[in-house]
Amino acid sequence: DAGVIQSPRHEVTEMGQEVTLRCKPISGHDYLFWYRQTMMRGLELLIYFNNNVPIDDSGMPEDRFSAKMPNASFSTLKIQPSEPRDSAVYFCASSLGFSSYEQYFGPGTRLTVT
Amino acid sequence: DAKTTQPNSMESNEEEPVHLPCNHSTISGTDYIHWYRQLPSQGPEYVIHGLTSNVNNRMASLAIAEDRKSSTLILHRATLRDAAVYYCILRGGGSEKLVFGKGTKLTVNP
Numbered sequence: 001d002a003g004v005i006q007s008p009r010h011e012v013t014e015m016g017q018e019v020t021l022r023c024k025p026i027s028g029h030d031y032l033f034w035y036r037q038t039m040m041r042g043l044e045l046l047i048y049f050n051n052n053v054p055i056d057d058s059g060m061p062e063d064r065f066s067a068k069m070p071n072a073s074f075s076t077l078k079i080q081p082s083e084p085r086d087s088a089v090y091f092c093a094s095s096l097g098f099s100s101y102e103q104y105f106g107p108g109t110r111l112t113v114t
Numbered sequence: 115d116a117k118t119t120q121p122n123s124m125e126s127n128e129e130e131p132v133h134l135p136c137n138h139s140t141i142s143g144t145d146y147i148h149w150y151r152q153l154p155s156q157g158p159e160y161v162i163h164g165l166t167s168n169v170n171n172r173m174a175s176l177a178i179a180e181d182r183k184s185s186t187l188i189l190h191r192a193t194l195r196d197a198a199v200y201y202c203i204l205r206g207g208g209s210e211k212l213v214f215g216k217g218t219k220l221t222v223n224p
Contacts (some may be wrong), residue, residue: 004157031210043158043201043214056211091157097210101146106159 004106006092012112018080021109024073025094033093033103034077036066049075050097082113123219126192133219134187136202141182144207149176149187151198161187182221197222
């Protein structure tokens, strides 16, 4: 398996623009997680899905952030409008859930908002 | 979520054992102790986990104190590739959430 795939790997955008980050989890995994990592706040869980259904979005910073999982093999994290403070590395991870103890992380998307 | 306390940084020499400590005095009976590491410019990767007994795998060993209020991740022979930030995380039984702290940055000297 190719592991968790994220795209783009790097994104530079201007303040106010819409940004969409994409994630393809490992085939067969039923949990998908979105994390954000900054120097100031470390690695934070934003939202996670089970069988394509959002379970816990308490980490989503504000209404400008939204996440969807239309099917088992694809998820998006959208920021609209983007702000400079959204600059971070965004990681997607997947796992088999209760039958597994390990989350597999993607390589991350480095987002810069100018 | 129960908290963990780790040293900010540690240094080791190549091919020597490394003991990375973690304190978790408020651990509950159903919390698993998980360790992840993050190599530079990569996403975190799973290292090992345990509940009560010591655990070994191909990457490391996990020694858990009898009262479960602390644990130690043991790398038996550090290599330069082991230089990373190591996170000790408590994961509640039945919970899928991982709450990352600041971790320990391990430097391995040649």
